[in-house]
Amino acid sequence: MNNLLQSVDNKLVLAPFYSEHVTEEYVAWLNNPEVMRFTEAKWRPHTIQSSKEYIEKSNTSSTARLFRILYESNHIGNIRLSSINHFHRKADIAIIIGATSARGQGLATQSINLVTEYAFTVLNLEKLTAGMYANNTASIKSFERSGFVIEATLKSHYCCEGKRVDGILFGKVRNL
Numbered sequence: 001m002n003n004l005l006q007s008v009d010n011k012l013v014l015a016p017f018y019s020e021h022v023t024e025e026y027v028a029w030l031n032n033p034e035v036m037r038f039t040e041a042k043w044r045p046h047t048i049q050s051s052k053e054y055i056e057k058s059n060t061s062s063t064a065r066l067f068r069i070l071y072e073s074n075h076i077g078n079i080r081l082s083s084i085n086h087f088h089r090k091a092d093i094a095i096i097i098g099a100t101s102a103r104g105q106g107l108a109t110q111s112i113n114l115v116t117e118y119a120f121t122v123l124n125l126e127k128l129t130a131g132m133y134a135n136n137t138a139s140i141k142s143f144e145r146s147g148f149v150i151e152a153t154l155k156s157h158y159c160c161e162g163k164r165v166d167g168i169l170f171g172k173v174r175n176l
Contacts, residue, residue: 005067005114012110014067014118017078018059019052021068026075027051029098038136038160039096058082065118069097069111076102079111081119081128090127091119095139108142116146120174127173133158134166148172 005014029035030046044050058066063084069077077097084091095111097103119125130148132139148170157167 005118011072012107012114013070013073014079014111014114015070016059017055017066017068019055021075022048022051022055023075024048026098029096032098035096035098035100038133038139039094065123067111067115069095069107071102071107074099074102076107077111079115081115081123084123084125086123086125088127089125090129091123091125093119093128093130095130095142103138106145108138109145112142112146112148116172125174127171129172130170132168132170133160134168135160140168140170143170146172 006012027046027048030041030051055066058064058080063082065081065084067079068075069079076099077095079093079095081091081093093112093115095108097108116128119128128148129151130139130143131154132143134140134153149172150168151171152169154167154169156164158165
């Protein structure tokens with residue numbers, strides 16, 4: 001994975017994520033309850049070492065691609081394709097915008113669009129899915145803006161802030 005994925009204006013770039021990119025600031029995002037409130041990674045503490053191990057595991061997996069989201073050369077988040085299945089030609093997407101100053105600017109939507117294009121054209125996949133908490137309105141809007149549609153609602157699927165919430169499963173099929 002040597003190529004950078006860039007937005008039309010070149011301000012937003014998806015770049016490979018290697019262990020040497022892990023910083024104290026990055027680990028601080030992962031340990032920030034507000035940043036991680038809608039993720040399953042919120043349940044465990046994160047360190048420089050555990051973050052590097054996660055990145056190495058992702059980078060050595062044939063079923064995952066992990067990208068840093070860079071905006072104007074600043075690392076603002078990550079986006080990951082996982083459960084890549086070349087037989088069924090499908091994968092899952094997960095995204096986090098860790099830099100709170102970068103939220104609400106459409107950067108998640110742009111990142112989803114870039115990784116979707118990569119999945120459909122470079123990896124030759126035909127279907128992408130993304131799951132999220134039903135109260136994660138920012139992610140829901142980002143995936144809807146990227147042309148994903150709700151395929152399922154999983155009733156009372158997650159525990160979020162002491163309450164049961166539904167899970168939403170989005171999907172997008174490549175136009176063949």
